[in-house]
Amino acid sequence: MRRFVPIVLTATVLLAGCQGGGGGDTTTSGAAFDPKTCQGGTLTVLNQGGITHLDPARLYTSGGGNIPSLLFRTLTTRNRQPGEAGAKAAPDLATDLGTPSDGAKTWTYHLRDGIQFEDGTPITAADVKYGIERSFAPELPGGAPYLRDWLDGAASYQGPYKQPEGIKAIETPDDKTIIFKLSKPEGDFPYLATATQFAPVPKAKDSGTEYEKHPISSGPYQVESYEPKKSLVLVRNTHWSQSVDELRYACPDRIEVTSGLDSAVINQRLVTGAGGDANAVTTDAVVGPEQLAQLGTGSELDKRVTRGEFPSTTYLAFNTKKAPFDNPKVREALSYAINRTSVVNALGGSAVVGPSTTFLPPQKALGYQAYDHFPAGDTGNPDKAKQVLAEAGLSNLSIDLAYENDDSEGIGPKVASAIQEAFKQAGVTVKLNAIDAATYRDVTGKPATQPGLALATWGADWPSGGPFLIPIFDGRQIITAGGNFNLAQYNDPAVNTEIDAINALTDPAAAAARWGALDAKLGALALVLPLTHEKDVYLVGKNVKNAYADGWRGQLDISRISVK
Amino acid sequence: MTTAPPAPPVPSRALAALRRDRGFVTGAVIAGLMVLVALTAPLLAALAGQDYTTYHDTLLDSARGGVPIGGFGGISGEHWLGVEPGTGRDLFARLVYGAQVSVGVAVAATFLEVLLGVTVGVAAGLGGRWLDSGLSRVIDLVLSVPVLVMAISLLAIVPQDWPRPVLLAAVIAVLGWGGTARLSRGETLSLRTRDYVAAAQVAGAPWWRVARREILPGLTAPILTYAALLLPTNMVVEAGLSFLGVGVRPPTPSWGQMLSTATTWFRADPFYVFLPALMLFLALLAFVLVANGLRRALDPRQRELTR
Numbered sequence: 001m002r003r004f005v006p007i008v009l010t011a012t013v014l015l016a017g018c019q020g021g022g023g024g025d026t027t028t029s030g031a032a033f034d035p036k037t038c039q040g041g042t043l044t045v046l047n048q049g050g051i052t053h054l055d056p057a058r059l060y061t062s063g064g065g066n067i068p069s070l071l072f073r074t075l076t077t078r079n080r081q082p083g084e085a086g087a088k089a090a091p092d093l094a095t096d097l098g099t100p101s102d103g104a105k106t107w108t109y110h111l112r113d114g115i116q117f118e119d120g121t122p123i124t125a126a127d128v129k130y131g132i133e134r135s136f137a138p139e140l141p142g143g144a145p146y147l148r149d150w151l152d153g154a155a156s157y158q159g160p161y162k163q164p165e166g167i168k169a170i171e172t173p174d175d176k177t178i179i180f181k182l183s184k185p186e187g188d189f190p191y192l193a194t195a196t197q198f199a200p201v202p203k204a205k206d207s208g209t210e211y212e213k214h215p216i217s218s219g220p221y222q223v224e225s226y227e228p229k230k231s232l233v234l235v236r237n238t239h240w241s242q243s244v245d246e247l248r249y250a251c252p253d254r255i256e257v258t259s260g261l262d263s264a265v266i267n268q269r270l271v272t273g274a275g276g277d278a279n280a281v282t283t284d285a286v287v288g289p290e291q292l293a294q295l296g297t298g299s300e301l302d303k304r305v306t307r308g309e310f311p312s313t314t315y316l317a318f319n320t321k322k323a324p325f326d327n328p329k330v331r332e333a334l335s336y337a338i339n340r341t342s343v344v345n346a347l348g349g350s351a352v353v354g355p356s357t358t359f360l361p362p363q364k365a366l367g368y369q370a371y372d373h374f375p376a377g378d379t380g381n382p383d384k385a386k387q388v389l390a391e392a393g394l395s396n397l398s399i400d401l402a403y404e405n406d407d408s409e410g411i412g413p414k415v416a417s418a419i420q421e422a423f424k425q426a427g428v429t430v431k432l433n434a435i436d437a438a439t440y441r442d443v444t445g446k447p448a449t450q451p452g453l454a455l456a457t458w459g460a461d462w463p464s465g466g467p468f469l470i471p472i473f474d475g476r477q478i479i480t481a482g483g484n485f486n487l488a489q490y491n492d493p494a495v496n497t498e499i500d501a502i503n504a505l506t507d508p509a510a511a512a513a514r515w516g517a518l519d520a521k522l523g524a525l526a527l528v529l530p531l532t533h534e535k536d537v538y539l540v541g542k543n544v545k546n547a548y549a550d551g552w553r554g555q556l557d558i559s560r561i562s563v564k
Numbered sequence: 565m566t567t568a569p570p571a572p573p574v575p576s577r578a579l580a581a582l583r584r585d586r587g588f589v590t591g592a593v594i595a596g597l598m599v600l601v602a603l604t605a606p607l608l609a610a611l612a613g614q615d616y617t618t619y620h621d622t623l624l625d626s627a628r629g630g631v632p633i634g635g636f637g638g639i640s641g642e643h644w645l646g647v648e649p650g651t652g653r654d655l656f657a658r659l660v661y662g663a664q665v666s667v668g669v670a671v672a673a674t675f676l677e678v679l680l681g682v683t684v685g686v687a688a689g690l691g692g693r694w695l696d697s698g699l700s701r702v703i704d705l706v707l708s709v710p711v712l713v714m715a716i717s718l719l720a721i722v723p724q725d726w727p728r729p730v731l732l733a734a735v736i737a738v739l740g741w742g743g744t745a746r747l748s749r750g751e752t753l754s755l756r757t758r759d760y761v762a763a764a765q766v767a768g769a770p771w772w773r774v775a776r777r778e779i780l781p782g783l784t785a786p787i788l789t790y791a792a793l794l795l796p797t798n799m800v801v802e803a804g805l806s807f808l809g810v811g812v813r814p815p816t817p818s819w820g821q822m823l824s825t826a827t828t829w830f831r832a833d834p835f836y837v838f839l840p841a842l843m844l845f846l847a848l849l850a851f852v853l854v855a856n857g858l859r860r861a862l863d864p865r866q867r868e869l870t871r
Contacts, residue, residue, distance in 0.1 A: 264828070289629030289649070293832035341621040345650050350626035379621055405809075414650065417814040421619050432813065434724060 033546045035242075035249040038562035043252035044280040044541075045558070046266045050229030050259035055212035056196040057135035058142035062461060063194045063552040064092075066283045067257060069559055070234060072199035073218040073245065075109050075128065075178075076190050078552035080247050080560055082308075086551020087365035087463040088508075089190045090247060093123065093200070093218070097190040100506050104185035109193075111176045116239040117202055118217040125172040127200035133160045133167055135197040139209055143197045144461060150192070152183040161208065185504035187511055191462035220250035220559070232257040249546075251562035252279075267291050271301065273542040279563040280541040283555060287537045292351050301539070306556045308536045308549025311361040311468065312459035314347070314410055316401075316419070316529035317444070317487035322452040324399065329392035331526035335374035337385035339422035343531045346414040353532040359472070360519045361533040365463035365508070365551075367516030373524050385426035398429040402444065402451035405434040411455035412437075415531075419455075446482040447489060456487060459534075463552055465515020466503060473522055474499050488527035495522070578785075578861040588857025594850035599671075602663040609657040612644055616661045617815045620652030629832060637835035648825070649833045658817040659839055665806075665818035666847065669733045670799040676737030677744050677798075678791050682783065684741070685748025686775050690756065700749065707742035712804055714739050719810040728812045736801050740794070747790055748783055755782045785862035792855030796848045803844055819844050 045067070056072045059065060063078035076097055079090035089097055094109040101108065115123040135143045137159025148155055152169040160166060171179040180189070192198075205216050214223050221234035234255040242250070266285040269277045271294075287295070287305070295302050316334070318325040325331055340355035347353045354362075357372040375381065389397060403416040413434065420430040433451060435443055444454045461467040471477050475491025478484055498518055505511040523530075536554040540547045545562045549555055582588050601608065609615055623638050624630045630650040632638030637646030637655065645655040688699035718735050755761055761778045769777070803820030805811040812818045822840035830837045 289631065289829055289833075290831040292627075292629035293631055295628075339619070339621070341626070342619045342651065345619075345621060345624055345626055345630040345652070349624075349629040349650075351629065413814045418619065418651065420815065421617055424617070432724075434813070 033562070035251070035560075038249060038251035038546070038564055039253065041252050041279060041563040042254040042256060042276070043544075043558070043561070043563050044276050045255065045257040046261055046269060046277075046280050046282050047257065047259045047284050048261060048263055048266065048282075049284050051226075051232055051257070052229055053142060053212055054215055054223070054226055054228075054232070055140055055209075056131060056199040056201065056215060057137070057140040058212065059196040060142055060144055061196055062459075063550075064196060066553075066555060066558050067232065067234075067255075068196050069219065070221045070248070070250070070255065071215060071217045071219045071223065072196050073115070074196060074198040075193040076198075077194050077247060078550060080550050080557050082548045083551045084364055087363065089194055089462075092194075092245075092247065093128070094193075098193065100187070100189070104187050104189070104504055104506050105182045107180045107182070107189045109178050109180075111178070112244065114244045115218065117200070118222040118237045118239055119205075120239050121202060122175075123200045123218055124175040125178040126175070127202055128178055128198065129166065129170045129172050130160065130203050130206070131199050131201035132170060132197055133157070134201055134206065135159075136167070137161055137208075144192075144195050146192050146195075146461075147197060150182050150184070150186050150189075152181045160203075184500070187503060187506040187508075188462065188464050188466050191464055194462065220245065220248050221255060230259060248559040249562070250559065251546075251564060255558070261285075264288055264290070267539055270304075270539040270541055278541045278543040281544055281547065281556060281558070281561065282538060283558065285538075286348075286352055287539055289348065291539060292349060292537075295351070295537075304540050304542065304544075306536075306538045306540065306547050306549045308551075308554025308556075309361070309363065310459065310534050310536055310554040311363045311366055311463060312457060312534040313356055313359055313361050313468075313530055314343075314353075314415070314455070314457045314532045314534075315356075315359065316531065317454045317456040318527060318529070319450050319452045319454075319487060319489060320527065321447070321489045322450075324394070324397065325452050327392065327394075328526060329388055330394065330397070331529070332374055333385040333388040333392075333394075333426065334423065334428070335526050335529050336376050336381045336388060337423050337426035337428065338376050338529060338531070339378075339380035339418065339425070340376065340531060341378045342418040342422060343415055346418040347410055347532060352535050352537055354535060356530040356533045358519060358523060359528055359530050360465060360468055360516065361460075363463060365512060366460065366468055367465040367512035367514070367519070369516035369520050371520045371523050374526065380422050380425060382422075382425035382427075385428075389427070396427070396429070398431065399423075399453055400431045400433045400451060402433045402435055402440075402454040404437040404440045404455070406437040409437065409457065411440075411457055415455060442482060444487065445479075445484045447478065447480050447484060450484075450487065454487065458485070464508065465512060465519065466499075469515060469519060469522075470499055473518075473527070490525075490527050581861040582857055585857045585860065587853045588861075591850045591853025591857065594846055595854055598663060598667055598847050598850065601660050602667040605660040605664050608660045609654075612654070612656050613642065614654035614657040616653060616657040616817055618653065620647055620654070623647050623652045624649070631829070631832045637833050637839075639835075645839060646835060648822075649829045649836055650825075653815075655836070655839060658822065659819075659843060662817040662819045662822055662840065663843070665729055665732075665812055665816065666799055666802060666820070666844070669729050669736070669802045669818075670795050672730075672733035673736040673740070673798040673802070674791050674795045676733060677741040677794060678787060680737060680741040681744025682748045682780075682787060685745040685750075686752050686779055686783070688745070688749040689752025690771055690775060690779070696749075699745075703742050703745045703749070706739070707746065709739055711736070711739045711801060715801070715805055716808060716810050719805065724813065728816070732802055732805065732811060736798050736805075740798065740801075744787065744790060744794070747786060751783050751786055752779050755779050758782075789855060789859045789862055792851060792858050796851040796855070799844070799847060799851070 059068050064074055073093050075094045076089045077092035079088045095112050098107045098109050136157045154167050157167055169181040217237045220240045222237040224233040224235045226232045263285040266282050318331050320326055344353050360366050360368045362368045404412045406412050407414050416432055423430050443449050471485040475496055478486045502511050502514045547556045547561045550557045625633050632647045639646045643654050688696045715735050764774050764778050806818045806820030807824040819840040826837040
């Protein structure tokens, strides 16, 4: 569940976190798969990260998440398909992706017929509204922060426990209709409506912080037992049927999630596939070097692999307010000097990461446009870097590089050492500044304490260029109190205006083209030094069928796999 | 006013016994080689034409997670022991530079422990009742501290720009001098009852002269033996700390750090695990052999028997 509850730190995150979409390809074992006859068996999920909260208000997911999506249906959800088709939103509880009006400032949804909670009560628009209002309660923190920013006049709403009158910007004229009034045009609203905050919650069953012990399901499964961070057992919800939900196949009769396992252990168990492990998958343990070495083309193991790409970029963040990075020549020289091959190897090799010269990862849905403004080749161009530095009259440059003291997030000592060595070739001395992983984002996210040069990662909350570029380059998003992601501290009114203009577009394709162009334009300023983008390679158990990575997150979608 | 001459530090009889002890000689030769390797690391690396920081990306199979291309971890005429998976750094250079940290830290820590332990131990042994019980409680305290846990916390809080190897030696020594101190105190207590010590004290020799002239020579044998046993222990502690990631900082190599990186590769590139493990094993074996030989030759009880 790397992306499922990843952000304990997001209490301070204002816009975006770490979730989003991508392309992927299929690995389907066996003959033609029929969702009508796939039912039966017990699926085991072996994970590293535990589910700390199971409350739909508190989950921070991409496209509804993997396991949460089995319990919570939302207004829209990700279109559960591989490749580009999967990077689109699809109607879930709603009949369509929503009707925009008033220049994308008003969004209207109608609920489909026949939808019920696990106790048989019909799901109404008021339940959806109540679910959203709960996510504003300070007692239930952790969800994506967008709604507070987008909904008109909701910025200071304190949740239904303190303010039972609710949010005025959400209207429910009847049981089937729900209308959202926004403070500014937001063409991406159908993407946001995939978040678990858009799951219905019956007010009568709401027990505040206790609700997560047994959240009322609207999806194909319901909770049998749940122990935070350790285990979760799901059984069928008899009030759900395929006739009201075409997207989830819900093949296994029972799903058992075990968390807190070591990545190497998980992958070894999947390889061996003894006993129940033959019916096992993982949603957060990417294969390690041991398995990669065995993944020869055509090998038995190779057939049990799902490959996808979660849109995420690892990059070096320049603080352009701090010397020497206020000098564009320094940023350009370092961009020429970087050796992306050694960074790729430090992160696990070309099977799990790819080199990036653009800030947007290579997904069409995000508007990716190829560019390489400061060609460094595969292994860096130290001569060109030296030349740029010499032209700027700089020699014997010595800089500090901040990174996490732990490699688990991919911005740790291994990558830092590779960068140190690459810059050394260009005559730049790098002093390593390891920061405790637990406080890393606090230090880098506060302009007062932000180092001049820091390793950073960014992932999209949904497959669109907006959540990828806005927090990083919108000058109005510079947050001095902490939780800042505009690490370049770049503020150009022209760029801000362009961002507003793209936000008003409701056609994803038109928006994507302009996000891509904006990224290419910003890239020429060398505000960030893109290093790599992520690829996901997951193993599944011997007996697992129809396992593929969906195009939204590049991860295998539990709602469609079978162990029969 | 006659004082019996104290036993010489290492009697010639013991030296002869050591020379006949095959275990000791083997250990001493290996240990000597290790120290030599540590001292000449830059020279050896230069001889191989390599250094321990340069990345060799072309020698790695990136698609397979970054394992070295070729057998036995990518051994070639240029890279005598192959390259490190994931980075392509030369393993021969890293191994010999690693010796600097592993051997250097262990030797420095042992030296500091002996210095601190003997000082406190002798002071406690010669001092009055109050000084003795006071210092003994301090020794008890030091002995009761769990070294690894305490070292991890100490190393985690110091600023990063402090020189790590020096710091490692200091931390290991500060947490590990208790044994030497207790041993020195016990030996001093037994030595001070000897006639020649009593005579020196009656003659009005100041305490520091008594300590230096009468007590220390008698302590040499047991402390030397004990130090030889401390050395491998300290090497293991350093390796453990580096293994846990609180040891030396990248890109400085140490055997413990190499072992730590190797754990993720032990199936894909078993040769990488083998190298630092073998070096640690050899070093420990050598120092333990030396210590055992010393103990056999210098143990007071055995010396009494041979007299």
